[in-house]
Amino acid sequence: MNANREMAYYIGIDMGTGSVGMAITDENYNLLKVKGQDYWFVREFETANTQIKRRMHRISKRRLRRHQVRVALIRSYFAEEILKNDPLFFIRQDNSIYYLEDKDSVLKTKDCLFADYNYHDKNYYKDYPTIFHLRQAFIKDTVKDDENHTRYARLLYLAIINMFEHRGHFLLNSVSEDINKEMVKDAGEGFTLYLQERIKEIKPVSYSDILDVLVEKNISRSEKKERIVELFGIKKSCKNGMEIIKCLCGLEANVAIMFNLDDIENKLTIVVSKDDYEDKLAEVQPLVDEESFELLNRIKQLYDYSQLQSILKGYKEKEDGEDKYLSDVRVELYEKHKADLKLLKKVYKRDLDKKGKICEGKNIQRSSKYNFMFRSGKDGTYSAYTNSLNSFCSKTIENKYRRNMKNRDRASLYDTIKKDLSGIENDDVKKILRDIETEQFLPKQITGENGVIPNQIHAKELKAILKNAEKHLPFLTEKDDSGLTVSERIISLFRYCIPYYIGPVGKDSRTGWASIKEEGQIFPWNIEQKIDVDKTSEEFITRLIKTCTYLSNEKVVPKQSLVYERYCVLNEINNIKIRGKRIDPQLKQEIFKELYIGSKCGKKVTRKNLCQYLVNKGAIEEDSEISGIDKDLNTYMSSYGKMYQIFGDKIKRDDIKEVAEEIIYYGTIYGGAKEMFKKKIEQYVSEDILDEAQMNRILGFKFKDWARLSKKFLYLEGYDKGNQNQLTTLMQALWDYNLNTMELMNSPMFTFKETLEKQKNKMEKVLCDFEYEDLDEYYFSAPVKRMVWQTIACLKEVVQIMGHNPKRIFIEMPRADEEKGEQGRKASRKNRLLSLYEEIEDERPWKKEIENAAESGRLNSKRMYLYYLQMGKDAYTGEDIDIEDLFDNSKYDIDHIYPRSLTDDNSLENNLVLVSATINQDVKKNDYPIPYDKIRGNSKVRELWRFLHEKKFMNDEKYNRLMSDVPLTQEQLAGYIARQLVETAQGTKGIADIIKSVIPDADIIYSKAKNVSDFRKRYGMLKSRLTNDFHHAKDAYLNVVVGNVYFTKFTQNPRKYIKDENDIENKKYNYNLSKMYDKDVIRNGKVAWIAQNGKKAGTIQTIKKVMDRNTPIITRQAFEQRGELYDLQPISKHKAKKENYVPIKAANEKMKDVTKYGGFTSLNPAYFVFVEYGSAKKRQRCFAVVHSYWASSIKNNEDLVTHLKDRGYENPIVIADKIKKNSLIKYNGYFLYIVGMDARKQVEFSNATSMCLNNNFIQYIQKIEKANTLIAEAKKRRPYIDESITAERNIALYNELKKKHLDSIFKNHPKGIGSVLESGEGAFVQLSLEQQIGILYSIIQFSSFKKGTFSLTLIGGPKEVGRIRISGNMPKARELKLIHYSITGMYKKEINLLD
DSSP states (O other), X not given: OOSOTTSOOEEEEEEETTEEXXXXXXXXXXXXXXXTEEOEEEEEOOOOOOSHHHHHHHHHHHHHHHHHHHHHHHHHHHHHHHHTTXXXXXXXXXXXXXXXXXXOTTOOSSOSSOBOSSOBHHXXXXXXXXXXXXXXXXXXXXXXXXXXXXXXXXXXXXXXXXXXXXXOBOOSOOOOOOOOGGGGXXXXXXXXXXXXXXXXXXXXXXXXXXXXXXXXXXXXXXXXXXXXXXXXXXXXXXXXXXHHHHXXXXXXXXXXXXXXXXXXXXXXXXXXXXXXXXXXXXXXXXXXXXXXXXXXXXXXXXXXXXXXXXXHHSSOOOTXXXXXXXXXXXXXXXXXXXXXXXXXXXXXXXXXXXXXXXXXXXXXXXXXXXXXXXXXXXXXSHHHHHTOOOOSOTTTGGGOSOOOOSSOSHHXXXXXXXXXXXXXOSHXXXXXXXXXXXXXXXXXXXXXXXXXOBHHHHHHHHHHHHHHHTTTOGGGGOBOTTSOBHHHXXXXXXXXXXXXXTOOOOXXXXXXXXXXXXXXXXXXXXXXXXXXXXXXXXXXXXXXXXXXXXXXXXXXXETTOHHHHHHHHHHHHTTOEETTEEOOHHHHHHHIIIIIIIITTTSOOOHHHHHHHHHHHTSOSSGGGEESSOSSXXXXXXXXXXXXXXXXXXXXXXXXXXXXXXXXXXXXXXXXOHHHHHHHHHHHHHTXXXXXXXXXXXXXXXXXXXXXXXXXXXXXXXXXXXXXXXXXXXXXXXXXXXXXXXXXXXXXXXXXXXXXXXXXXXXXXXXXXXXXXXXXXXXXXXXXXXXXXXXXXXXXXXXXXXXXXXXXXXXXXXXXXGGSTTTTHHHHHHHHHHHHHTTOOOSSOHHHHHHXXXXXXXXXSHHHHHHHHTTXXXXXTOOBOOGGGTTOTTXXXXXXXXXXXXXXXXXXXXXXXXXXXXXXXXXXXXXXXXXXXXXXXXXXXXXXXXXXXXXXXXXXXXXXXXXXXXXXXXXXXXXXXXXXXXXXXXXXXXXXXXXXHHSTTSEEEEEEHHHHXXXXXXXXXXXXXXXXXXXXXXXXXXXXXXXXXXXHHHOSOHHHHHHHHOBXXXXXXXXXXXXXXXXXXXXXXXXXXXXXXXXXXXXXXXXXXXHTOOOOXXXXXXXXXXXXXXXXXXXXXXXXXXXXXXXXXXXXXXXXXXXXXXXXXXXXXXXXXXXXXXXXXXXXXXXXXXXXXXXXXXXXXXXXXXXXXXXXXSSOEEEEEXXXXXXXXXXXXXXXXXXEEOTTOXXXXXXXXXXOOOHHHHXXXXXXXXXXXXXXXXXXXXXXXXXXXXXXXXXXXXXXXXXXXXXXXXXXXXXXXXXXXXXXXXXXXXXXXXXXXHHHHHHHHHHSSOOOOBOOGGGTOOSOBOOEXXXXXXXXXXXXXXXXXXXXXXXXXXXXXXX
16 A cells, blocks of 8 residues: 555545545645555445335325224124125125136125125115215115115115225314314414515405305306405505415416515416325425415415315205205215216217217217217316226227326316317307306316315214114114223224324334333223323424434424524524614614514514614614615514413513423424323413413414424523623523624634533544444434445545544535526526516516527626626616627626625625726725725716615615625624635534544534635636546545635634734735635645746646546445335236236235236336356356345345246356345446346446546536537527537547547447447538537437436437446356445455356
């Protein structure tokens, strides 16, 4: 080994959720060598999936098991009564899934329910066309029994079992069966309050009035929208208000318009009435504030309530005043559908042209439209709507079976009918179209809307059925040891849902936490006897509540706790600035007292409220003087307002606050289990702290979610050095000062940071002892947890090889949102500008210009975007900018308002303006504040700024920076430098804390991603993610360089550096953030950077030599695939094939034939094996796959051999077992990863060979990547393409790629394209520039690690290249090796599979 075991060394780390790059250097940025190789590498791995999907699958299985237990109990109650008259009843039901030939031998008919002498299934379905007809008959007590009364019990059993299949949801947390508006009072009032606070000049409206409109069945959704808009008095110009009402009425709503989001695509829509609402909600959540997200939940509640009322009351009421049941409504739906179908057929026969042909078997002529509507399964037909073809027509008789048809929704059917009936006018057609408008035509009994029906509705019906049944079946009134009758036990089973805080209660549960008091079967009526509910709920609390981000041994507080809400509010309002200066602490305290817990107690404090308050106080004259906060304030004292309603002024007492915190705590835990919540707060009633009315009001409150901070952290103690070292807490400091949390933590005037370091739950393990399980106590998601573990594992091997710990470790800090480059920029810029120009009345076609600029890609330019943000005006003169000269650097500059040399703030929204180059260089220069005489004092300029700010083209921060006359303070300058060195993101900081704990003697230094990116740009080292994956290791290397320069220059105490080494008063600064590498950086004799000049090459020469190397080692984690065994969507018998499918029920011998009963496909591979097999005379070798479905049953080599024999391998001998997915294979000199095997036993590989190109080509490819993206987005319009991309340079790159594929390792690619590139060179030259870019992109992608298929038809090549599939027996293999690398690639083991 070349590494010196005593020398100091640095480690650079570049972390992502799918890779870790590392570089190991000396103190002069030279890569260390190990075994003669440069020691930098990339570790790649699959991004971990969150556990949600697996957990949901586990919950579904648990629900199914519990349902099966309930059904078994019901069967046991009815067994004696049923079996005495029909011994085969249950056997027939159990065999109903089989074909006749597979049924038990005792069964002789196809009947599944009734096989009496004179009563069979067809008789049953004639009497009761749907199960709801049967249920209605029991409610009315009109069931058709036989003369011996043998049928009644069986019919009752069928009705009850059906009800247990669909018990309804358990979200109401109420034992009452009344469905009224009080159920959604909180949602309704919250909805109206949101509108009143967010939309100007609307009328106060009762939520009850809104519901009256929503539940109206005889008007369309659009008409409902118009009526509610009228109720509120919302103007049509108020786009977000209109969109919110559309959403409420079940119409498609645009999320960007609803919540005034400028930075997302307008295409994101949401519809509460659709099945994909929950999926859409998950997409919206990260984009909106918490209150807006809660609005969507309230809208859903109100809409679901209206649907429930429509379901129950949408049709004629009983004339005799009796209660109405769900089955009554369902039967009415059936009858209406039947009548509607008859009417529709009548209209199609009578009113549409007769152009069809006579169907075989019936001498009836039908129109072509009739045949299409009722005899085909095409999109939007009645057959598709009912998901069934059922006709005597010869065209469909062969396909007369139910199947999953596409576009079978109601809207598709309605569209077809409206199109067919257009132009026809008569009473029948008018009735059809009227019903379609109100969505009442051809209603179905079973729809997705049934999900809104609560358990109470079904339970009410079950009780009525059993009450009547008890008159006919005496056994229903018999009691057992529990003291309950059979009817009472059935109702109890039906009504009970095991509380979530009890969890799994099975004996062998690996995930359960229930504290079992007594063995035996658990029923709803004995659960408290069998389970210690209090202990179980306490264990649930322990598991539920996560630990603090900063103090990993402390539990977090509820998100709606009083202390956390106070913390959030103070942390937000401490950022408020008035005319560029932080708000005075005393004024901040008055705002909190008089607004947050005063006039707006419990309500959202808006920016408008705040500004009006400050104007009234005389603190400001206009809104624009306020900055430091987002578009609106995001936090408020919601829980304080609720508790004030309960306790009044007593809430200010500490003892009452403590009670309130306990109530919120239990409300957060048991919010979905009202009985348990009630049990917990009844103690306060018994102690006379609450009365019954107050308790009931509290039960109506909703508390949810947990913070990420603990109470101990919120009350973290520290000394206030500016106040005679007085001891204070973090919460008290937030109150006393105008600093936010991170500023307090990092301020040298307080000791909070030191206290935190002492209190942290220090890990006592050293690096070599650290195990994966040690990460369990950290608050990491699954993807981050895997990333951290891979990083730790890499560090282990590095330290082991080096023989001692590193001196410094440099970790990349992720970019802030505004720094993330081009991704999403086009859409967000375009959308924002179009929205802004909506309010501008001007003859100039601004919108068209913006659309064109976005389509061409020119809007991605900062200059072009600023041009439109400033309405084509120069920000420092107010004069028009000639768009033709926009990109002329001699005429216009992009200026930094806060000088870039001091702040490095490149924010377009906050700090950049487009200005005249002359006035920028001669007047503004590098100064701040902006000079008054020729710029800030110019009335034309001030009027422009005012207008842009008023019209929202300019935000508050930029406006205040332009207008301010206050120089940057020492604190501000130190803060900007600190942001280059201090990490505030909790995720990155948590990872760094772990590394620090296991390598305590190393300095952990953050390297900002933006600074590394700027370094790359400055020195022509832009990375291409497409070419290869070396950039992860190279980023890690640059993290060392850039991070060390900043660390050495500014030290760990930027505030001390600013104070001691700069003269702020005379504007003499010892640094320039925009020119960090123009001067030497040396501290205490340690050289971090030598600047390049005419006499010396400087440090950059070393950096460039290293960056030009293509030597990083890439390893990929190989793994045995677990989880989902196959695609969970079953495939019908019509498509299933024996060789590629597994049975739906593997344990059931009768259902093993997938061509009869269907099966599952897309089996996931667990691992591969390499085997030799065949007869003694003809042996051959091949790869074979072991799917996850069978992997668990293979325990040893004997099991594996048996499995291979079962799969058709004769006399198999295993040469290499458990070859994991992503294992490295060397095939005829080429490196591949094995990833899968298809049904034809072809092995699927992915590329594992990196393309090596020099830096000039890499820089050019980076431009090709951008251009290809623009071309793909531009559609028909020609995009703007970088002028440096030329046909000549494209041909040069093409020739280089051709050479690589003909002469380098790529000539060994099993699906090589070298000959295609050679023969296609002439065709490539003739292509347009855009086509050349597309071909080059495809060739590079083919040569990279990216998966996918590409076309080379433009140069005479194949239509599809990129997929690497080779026959499993490897017929052309001259070399076949399985290669195992250690995690950093320094240790290697090869297995020759052909030896």
